[in-house]
Amino acid sequence: MTRFWIGAVIGLLLAFVGLAAQQMGAARQQAIAQSAENATKIALELASAIAEGQAPVTALTQSQGELPPGFRALAISAGARTVLAEINAGGDLAPPRRLTRDEKLYYDLAFGLATALAINVEEGARVRPEINVLAGREQIRAAAPFPRAEGGPGVVVVEGRPAPPSLPLSRSLLAFSAALVGFVLLGRFWPAGQGAKAVALARMFALAAAILGSISGAWVGVLTAAIGGYALALAIASGGVEQAGKTLLKHNFAYAAVSPALLALTLLSFFPMFYGFVLSLTDTTLFNLSQPLLDRFNGLANYGRILGDFQVTTASEGRTLINYGNFYWTLGVTLAWTLTNVTIGVSLGLGLALALNTQGLAFAGAYRTILLLPWAIPNYITALAWKGLFNPQFGAINQLLQAGGLEPVSWFDQFGTAFLTSLAANAWLSFPFMMVVSLGALQAVNREMYEAARLEGASAWRQFWSITLPAIRPALAPSVLLSAVWTFNMFNVIFLVSGGEPAGATEILITQAYRYGIEEYRYGYAAAYSIVIFGLLLLFGLVQAQAGKRAETAR
Amino acid sequence: MAIARAFSLILLMFLAACNAKERGSTEITLWHAYRGAEADALQAVVEIYNSANAARGVQVRTLPVPFDAYADKISAAVPRGRGPDLFLFAQDRLGGWAEAGQAVEPIGFLLEERHRSRFLPNMLEAMTYRGQVYGLPFNFKSLALIRNTALAPEAPTTSQELAAIARANTQAARGIYGLAFQYQNFDFQAALLNGFGGGALDERNRAILDRAENARAFELLLRWKDEDPKLPPEPSGALITSLFNSQRAAFVISGPWFFGEVAPEIAAAVSPLPTLDEAGGAPIRPWVFVEGVFIAQGSKNVDEAFAFADFLTGPDAAAVMAAQGRQLPANAEVYQRREIADDPVLAGFRQQLDSAVLIPNAAEMALVWAPGEQASRRILRKEAGPAAALADAQAALERSIADLRRPQP
Numbered sequence: 001m002t003r004f005w006i007g008a009v010i011g012l013l014l015a016f017v018g019l020a021a022q023q024m025g026a027a028r029q030q031a032i033a034q035s036a037e038n039a040t041k042i043a044l045e046l047a048s049a050i051a052e053g054q055a056p057v058t059a060l061t062q063s064q065g066e067l068p069p070g071f072r073a074l075a076i077s078a079g080a081r082t083v084l085a086e087i088n089a090g091g092d093l094a095p096p097r098r099l100t101r102d103e104k105l106y107y108d109l110a111f112g113l114a115t116a117l118a119i120n121v122e123e124g125a126r127v128r129p130e131i132n133v134l135a136g137r138e139q140i141r142a143a144a145p146f147p148r149a150e151g152g153p154g155v156v157v158v159e160g161r162p163a164p165p166s167l168p169l170s171r172s173l174l175a176f177s178a179a180l181v182g183f184v185l186l187g188r189f190w191p192a193g194q195g196a197k198a199v200a201l202a203r204m205f206a207l208a209a210a211i212l213g214s215i216s217g218a219w220v221g222v223l224t225a226a227i228g229g230y231a232l233a234l235a236i237a238s239g240g241v242e243q244a245g246k247t248l249l250k251h252n253f254a255y256a257a258v259s260p261a262l263l264a265l266t267l268l269s270f271f272p273m274f275y276g277f278v279l280s281l282t283d284t285t286l287f288n289l290s291q292p293l294l295d296r297f298n299g300l301a302n303y304g305r306i307l308g309d310f311q312v313t314t315a316s317e318g319r320t321l322i323n324y325g326n327f328y329w330t331l332g333v334t335l336a337w338t339l340t341n342v343t344i345g346v347s348l349g350l351g352l353a354l355a356l357n358t359q360g361l362a363f364a365g366a367y368r369t370i371l372l373l374p375w376a377i378p379n380y381i382t383a384l385a386w387k388g389l390f391n392p393q394f395g396a397i398n399q400l401l402q403a404g405g406l407e408p409v410s411w412f413d414q415f416g417t418a419f420l421t422s423l424a425a426n427a428w429l430s431f432p433f434m435m436v437v438s439l440g441a442l443q444a445v446n447r448e449m450y451e452a453a454r455l456e457g458a459s460a461w462r463q464f465w466s467i468t469l470p471a472i473r474p475a476l477a478p479s480v481l482l483s484a485v486w487t488f489n490m491f492n493v494i495f496l497v498s499g500g501e502p503a504g505a506t507e508i509l510i511t512q513a514y515r516y517g518i519e520e521y522r523y524g525y526a527a528a529y530s531i532v533i534f535g536l537l538l539l540f541g542l543v544q545a546q547a548g549k550r551a552e553t554a555r
Numbered sequence: 556m557a558i559a560r561a562f563s564l565i566l567l568m569f570l571a572a573c574n575a576k577e578r579g580s581t582e583i584t585l586w587h588a589y590r591g592a593e594a595d596a597l598q599a600v601v602e603i604y605n606s607a608n609a610a611r612g613v614q615v616r617t618l619p620v621p622f623d624a625y626a627d628k629i630s631a632a633v634p635r636g637r638g639p640d641l642f643l644f645a646q647d648r649l650g651g652w653a654e655a656g657q658a659v660e661p662i663g664f665l666l667e668e669r670h671r672s673r674f675l676p677n678m679l680e681a682m683t684y685r686g687q688v689y690g691l692p693f694n695f696k697s698l699a700l701i702r703n704t705a706l707a708p709e710a711p712t713t714s715q716e717l718a719a720i721a722r723a724n725t726q727a728a729r730g731i732y733g734l735a736f737q738y739q740n741f742d743f744q745a746a747l748l749n750g751f752g753g754g755a756l757d758e759r760n761r762a763i764l765d766r767a768e769n770a771r772a773f774e775l776l777l778r779w780k781d782e783d784p785k786l787p788p789e790p791s792g793a794l795i796t797s798l799f800n801s802q803r804a805a806f807v808i809s810g811p812w813f814f815g816e817v818a819p820e821i822a823a824a825v826s827p828l829p830t831l832d833e834a835g836g837a838p839i840r841p842w843v844f845v846e847g848v849f850i851a852q853g854s855k856n857v858d859e860a861f862a863f864a865d866f867l868t869g870p871d872a873a874a875v876m877a878a879q880g881r882q883l884p885a886n887a888e889v890y891q892r893r894e895i896a897d898d899p900v901l902a903g904f905r906q907q908l909d910s911a912v913l914i915p916n917a918a919e920m921a922l923v924w925a926p927g928e929q930a931s932r933r934i935l936r937k938e939a940g941p942a943a944a945l946a947d948a949q950a951a952l953e954r955s956i957a958d959l960r961r962p963q964p
Contacts, residue, residue, distance in 0.1 A: 081664065099664070101858075104664040104665070107663065107664040108661045108663075108664065108687070111661065111663065111685070111686055111687040112687075114685070114686060115685040115686070115687070118685065122960070123960060152686065153686070285958070285959050285960070286651060286654050286655055286918055286959065287654060287918075287959065287960055289655070289656075314947075319938050319939065321933070321938070321947075324929075325925070392791050392793065394793065410789055410791060413789075496623070502932070503925065503928050503929050503932060504925060518627060518630065519921055520921060520922055520955060520958075520959065521651060521654075521655075521918055521921070521959055522958055522959060525958065
């Protein structure tokens with residue numbers, strides 16, 4: 001019972017503090033917003049008066065009375081770099097003057113707003129704000145453009161410090177007392193019992209929050225307090241909080257140890273992933289970035305365009321052309337890329353591991369070190385080195401071909417050869433990992449089994465299939481999965497070696513997403529592309545896990 | 556005792572560090588993607604500036620960045636405040652950076668008349684996007700006609716003259732060509748497209764690949780390639796260099812960078828690309844890339860950065876960049892100097908500028924390359940006629956522009 005009351009009081013107090021803080025913040029925000037709105041209104045009026053032909057001095061003089069205390073208004077011609085008219089913070093009219101170095105911002109604002117107007121006309125929609133408003137705690141500034149014939153755009157700036165907010169403390173106190181009374185009354189007459197208690201408590205919180213909210217009128221606050229209170233009450237009354245606290249205390253070191261990683265994951269992984277998903281539901285491009293997210297929302301249209309475009313080829317003048325930008329072409333290339341790479345990596349790695357595992361091999365340590373080198377070197381350096389090797393003009397491979405009397409090959413002009421260049425680079429990069437994994441697994445295989453097999457007359461081939469492979473499979477399978485995922489998204493090698501040449505034919509999904517996003521400025525579309533890649537890999541992982549499980553049970 | 560000594564040592568170091576900071580040394584970082592002579596010349600200019608400004612405590616430090624990754628490094632680093640104070644780049648990415656914001660500091664406000672009047676025609680236009688100036692033009696690069704004066708003593712002025720001299724110097728069966736250039740690349744082809752009056756984008760950045768002028772330009776290119784005077788098949792950059800250096804190419808179309816590869820025993824001269832008899836005497840108009848000095852947005856030292864940019868684009872720095880770096884400065888005054896005006900290479904490229912066109916600095920330009928190169932491959936491999944291939948490219952370009960920009964109502 002004591003637990004119930006402690007929980008209830010703490011919950012209510014928290015709800016109150018949260019609400020009061022929110023209220024104070026809201027009041028300050030409201031004061032700033034009010035100030036900014038006022039400034040915006042004046043700036044817009046002045047700009048339109050000047051646009052309609054009124055002299056800036058006249059327009060400013062007429063608005064002199066409207067300016068809040070401490071605010072100033074300027075009409076600026078950016079082309080002439082002059083302040084055409086100014087009412088200073090004291091409320092007096094100042095004569096025209098040159099812009100000072102500190103007022104570069106006004107010049108840039110004038111050009112920026114003129115560009116926004118032009119782009120909105122071009123786009124046929126308001127994708128850019130046509131007024132610039134800064135609403136800070138220290139400064140309020142509204143800038144509205146007006147066209148000016150001589151040498152560049154004009155801008156009206158109204159700026160000053162916002163008025164301090166009036167805090168609605170008394171109102172909050174009143175609300176708190178009302179809620180407390182309601183809470184006590186309700187708690188007194190509510191039926192007891194562990195489960196019912198939690199529900200009752202939650203209801204009370206909802207009610208208390210509703211009272212608080214209805215007095216203050218802030219719906220966000222009501223909702224936050226009600227939901228927060230409900231959750232907290234449930235957690236406390238059911239003993240969840242106590243239990244969680246106990247576990248936290250008991251395993252405090254473990255939690256402390258993982259918390260930095262958890263924080264980093266949230267910031268670097270979960271949030272970007274979530275943001276990417278949100279972005280994928282919009283038609284965000286370079287030109288409408290500043291529009292509110294909701295205005296850019298276009299549902300699943302990006303996904304529809306990516307997945308619904310089955311035109312892998314087009315017929316033109318009796319010939320079939322491949323659309324290299326098509327998703328299914330790129331997917332096919334990616335799958336071929338993954339499959340060939342994993343096959344080469346595994347067979348090369350396993351082969352070398354078997355060779356290194358030979359009993360009594362001289363210099364085995366030296367070989368192993370040398371064979372590990374490709375893995376030790378950062379892969380972008382390796383990729384650039386391979387690109388250099390394949391350079392059609394100065395590359396070592398073409399030089400060798402020519403020295404042997406052969407024609408040099410334009411490696412990046414054909415799909416097949418361009419694909420080969422990346423494949424070679426990635427094979428070089430991927431076999432050491434497979435080799436290390438296989439070697440480790442091989443060394444754990446019981447030697448006696450081979451002896452037994454030899455006594456039975458099994459061939460080396462038979463030994464490999466019946467002893468070696470089954471023995472190292474548990475170690476090999478996850479590395480193959482890992483290597484498949486890495487290769488699927490092996491951005492560096494494709495980007496740096498073939499670069500998608502020729503004409504985007506050898507792009508894989510991840511480099512294609514990069515091109516859409518970074519080079520073509522289509523952020524929403526690129527985000528959808530990455531989510532599709534994520535989905536494919538997730539599917540692959542799930543299928544693989546299922547297969548693994550089935551193999552486990554079969555054994 | 557030992558602790559006290561260590562403590563006083565730490566205190567001393569701290570004071571020294573404070574003192575160093577107080578002396579107010581300002582470091583300006585400059586990113587570039589130069590190598591070889593250009594990088595050395597830039598370093599020389601920076602050292603001149605540094606020694607002149609050492610007393611003020613201003614030091615410029617350069618950081619070379621590999622060209623392949625350069626544009627993306629700027630796009631990624633600068634808006635997050637991890638960029639330099641200044642960077643050098645051509646104007647073709649400017650529109651994208653200006654639209655995205657947070658990348659390039661507008662500098663129109665800082666420009667005085669002496670800056671505006673300092674440059675060759677069109678240079679400042681390249682740095683201007685929607686009325687605002689974002690950079691100071693540093694140098695320009697465009698294609699021009701390079702000839703081996705032993706094989707072709709006179710520069711041709713018309714395309715028919717060029718074809719005639721080239722024909723006389725061509726023995727395709729023996730691998731000798733009168734004219735050789737990387738005609739498979741879209742930026743080389745663009746010189747012809749522009750010359751015929753076509754191009755990739757119009758002045759409002761709408762796709763115009765399907766204009767009949769562009770098809771005519773490709774027809775001329777096909778005639779040059781297959782019939783008269785015959786161009787080398789598979790014209791890689793190395794092949795062009797090796798043909799020219801072994802006296803097997805009389806004319807080459809290339810840019811200033813080509814002279815880094817020309818063998819010293821070859822006497823080469825530069826002249827503007829000829830006029831096109833096939834297009835009523837209009838000149839072949841290559842694209843000009845103007846490299847500018849841009850102030851990265853978020854630079855803590857905008858004024859100091861601008862002061863260095865001012866110096867870098869002034870006549871003294873330009874003279875070093877021209878003489879030592881073999882660059883074509885955007886500064887106009889430097890071409891009055893004797894050693895620059897008499898330099899056959901620099902003077903030739905300078906002359907070409909008069910008939911060249913700026914490559915658009917709009918964001919849409921980034922979308923041109925893929926369809927342009929696709930069309931060029933199909934036409935040159937005879938997979939499609941110029942008109943049909945260009946119509947497909949036009950449709951693809953229109954689609955991708957519409958994806959970037961909402962269509963106008």
